[in-house]
Amino acid sequence: MSRIIERVRQALGVRANDGRDTLVFAKSDDFVHCADAKATERDGWMESIRIEAKALNLQVHECPDLDACGEAIASLARERDPEWGTVKQIMRWSDPILEGLGLEGRLGAEIAVKSVPGADSFSQSEREEFRREVIASYIGLTTADYLLADTASLVLLGGLGRARSVSLVPSIHIAVVPRSRMLASYRQMLSLLSAMELPSNVSIITGPSKTADIEATLVHGAHGPREMHLFVVAS
Amino acid sequence: MLKQDPLQYRELAAKAVQDKQLHKALGKLRDKFGRNAVNLYNQLSPEHDPRQDAKAVRRKIVDNLDVVLETLAANIRARGGHVHLAETGEDAVEYCLGVAKRFQVRRVVKGKSMLSEEIHLNDALEAAGIETVETDLGEYIVQLKGEAPSHIIAPAIHYTREQVGELFAEKLGEPYTDDPPTLTAMARKALREKMLGADMGISGGNTACAETGHVTIVSNEGNIRMATTMPRVHVVLLGIEKIAATLEDHDILLRMLTRAAAGQKISTYVSYVGGPRLDEEPDGPEEFHLVLVDNGRSRILADPDFREVLHCVRCGGCLNVCPVYMAIGGHSYGSPYCGPIGAVFTPLTQGINACHHLCQGETLCGACKQVCPVDNDLPRMLSLLRFKLANGDARWNVRPQSLPTKLVFGAWSVIMRHRRMYDAMSLLAGFCQRLLPRKNGWIRRLPGPLGGWTRGRDFPPLAKKSFARRWARRDTTRRDA
Numbered sequence A: 001m002s003r004i005i006e007r008v009r010q011a012l013g014v015r016a017n018d019g020r021d022t023l024v025f026a027k028s029d030d031f032v033h034c035a036d037a038k039a040t041e042r043d044g045w046m047e048s049i050r051i052e053a054k055a056l057n058l059q060v061h062e063c064p065d066l067d068a069c070g071e072a073i074a075s076l077a078r079e080r081d082p083e084w085g086t087v088k089q090i091m092r093w094s095d096p097i098l099e100g101l102g103l104e105g106r107l108g109a110e111i112a113v114k115s116v117p118g119a120d121s122f123s124q125s126e127r128e129e130f131r132r133e134v135i136a137s138y139i140g141l142t143t144a145d146y147l148l149a150d151t152a153s154l155v156l157l158g159g160l161g162r163a164r165s166v167s168l169v170p171s172i173h174i175a176v177v178p179r180s181r182m183l184a185s186y187r188q189m190l191s192l193l194s195a196m197e198l199p200s201n202v203s204i205i206t207g208p209s210k211t212a213d214i215e216a217t218l219v220h221g222a223h224g225p226r227e228m229h230l231f232v233v234a235s
Numbered sequence B: 001m002l003k004q005d006p007l008q009y010r011e012l013a014a015k016a017v018q019d020k021q022l023h024k025a026l027g028k029l030r031d032k033f034g035r036n037a038v039n040l041y042n043q044l045s046p047e048h049d050p051r052q053d054a055k056a057v058r059r060k061i062v063d064n065l066d067v068v069l070e071t072l073a074a075n076i077r078a079r080g081g082h083v084h085l086a087e088t089g090e091d092a093v094e095y096c097l098g099v100a101k102r103f104q105v106r107r108v109v110k111g112k113s114m115l116s117e118e119i120h121l122n123d124a125l126e127a128a129g130i131e132t133v134e135t136d137l138g139e140y141i142v143q144l145k146g147e148a149p150s151h152i153i154a155p156a157i158h159y160t161r162e163q164v165g166e167l168f169a170e171k172l173g174e175p176y177t178d179d180p181p182t183l184t185a186m187a188r189k190a191l192r193e194k195m196l197g198a199d200m201g202i203s204g205g206n207t208a209c210a211e212t213g214h215v216t217i218v219s220n221e222g223n224i225r226m227a228t229t230m231p232r233v234h235v236v237l238l239g240i241e242k243i244a245a246t247l248e249d250h251d252i253l254l255r256m257l258t259r260a261a262a263g264q265k266i267s268t269y270v271s272y273v274g275g276p277r278l279d280e281e282p283d284g285p286e287e288f289h290l291v292l293v294d295n296g297r298s299r300i301l302a303d304p305d306f307r308e309v310l311h312c313v314r315c316g317g318c319l320n321v322c323p324v325y326m327a328i329g330g331h332s333y334g335s336p337y338c339g340p341i342g343a344v345f346t347p348l349t350q351g352i353n354a355c356h357h358l359c360q361g362e363t364l365c366g367a368c369k370q371v372c373p374v375d376n377d378l379p380r381m382l383s384l385l386r387f388k389l390a391n392g393d394a395r396w397n398v399r400p401q402s403l404p405t406k407l408v409f410g411a412w413s414v415i416m417r418h419r420r421m422y423d424a425m426s427l428l429a430g431f432c433q434r435l436l437p438r439k440n441g442w443i444r445r446l447p448g449p450l451g452g453w454t455r456g457r458d459f460p461p462l463a464k465k466s467f468a469r470r471w472a473r474r475d476t477t478r479r480d481a
């Protein structure tokens, strides 16, 4: 470790840190302050999300409340068929907003809805069990910590009840986000993150998985979800 | 995999120039990626060029790399990750093998990583009996074919859809089709099984955030998230120069990277990964290793003339606009880094003499500088490499390339500076050129060592009367009138 740092120092012609870190890690006032930008232009934001989403093949639905949202998601779940296998199972983050959708009641025995177990730690076998359940799910249901107006991106912080694979392994990713979590820009989001203790995993997701590796032709559904729905809930 | 050798440049390039399939494929790249990037640039405000901001950020980081590296390593360790600084490629490979052995890994799934190509990691893993699967669709195609990638971000861009169709029919036992969505679905199925059944994921990183202790990985396909979430171990390979200090740096760097790479505002997935899963997470890797690789970079860092090349964010943008790359494709460069950036980076890491063709093949047209999101002055560095090849250079162990060439150019420079000599020579040349074979008025072949000029193209003949003589005539007629 120190050997390479030494070599780098030699190459740079410096001896030690010499207080350069204050310069290197300094942030502009503009960046620091953009975290608390006032959310006065929210309507324009939704329009921007709609426009971006269209180009991304991300389907945006706006709902007045969680109840309407739950109903819409339930009918979506009934319409779609699993890509792998025949079992219809939904895996959802363990989160109060998603519980508020009441999917379990709406879908009954028709479609199983499982939630990410919330525990302080997991044994090997519990993790394997969870993994099997995610792989067996055709829909992954999450919420997001932020929704970015300038790129229509979702920001998902890792943590308790918020497993990473739920937004990744199932063929369809559905995210339910309250309108109040909208931010103006990627920059504003970074500014907010930069003021907090980050989890070991942050995923920023902008539309369904895609590739352009064959003759630069755009194809949706490479290795992640091939279909993605964003439900923005007004209240 | 085919052995790559930059000394085969001439031979490979000559073949590639004739390859119609290749040009059809590369034309798509230029028209889609190249044009998209230029369009996005044009949308930016004219008063403010964000390329200059990105350049300033990269310069700040590279000029203070020691501080940034130390901070990154400390923060990753604080989150329970392991950090290894590898001096050489072999060192990095050995470390990866060590981790694989400790976890008794049988299958590795990889996200696209140029660095792993640079250090020949796949060969080493396979030699150790570990199945190694590339998961990026382009990389996967290239791997099935037993070839090396031909583009930094679109590795299989040199294939047409028909060729991919034939390959999948042969290797995956699927019915032939040339429909990209169907072909993608076939790969999706095959690779999903691989990714869900692997013990170790290896990925590159697009940058890292020293201050928070995260590695930043972008992808559109989702394969990288798969490879870094599902297996028990995640190993990241990162060149020591590819770090950012703060999240504020990310704002500008990521936006410029995705714009220049594929004309996107942002990639589908941007992941900040810093260490293994938390106790309360039921998924994610149990162990996280970051391998920071020098492999010749600190030597570049020490030379103020070339340090700028380390600002590169590997967007591949310069390839998409390079007329030479478009004519000869990525494989001709004989190194994982191709196109204009490769023509500078490869000689500096693999030896300037051994890679002399690369910098001599580029045209110095300047398109690469214009499109580069960090405004890297590649043409300047290409000229400098040529200068060192002509004159020799002790610091980089460059032998002057050819004494006769040096003598001829020395003589040329003397002649250019003396009017009389120049006139005499052009008279003589004007006379001699009558003896040369012609086609449509152009000279087909130049004699002796000059023949290189006409190997691939015809040469314009000297005018019957030189400009200087005509000008002198014109001058006298005017005075007479």
Ligand code: SF4
Pocket: B260, B311, B312, B313, B314, B315, B316, B317, B318, B319, B341, B368, B371, B372, B373, B374, B375, B376, B378
């Ligand atoms: S030199 Fe510039 S354009 Fe080329 S890959 Fe690097 S950052 Fe991109």
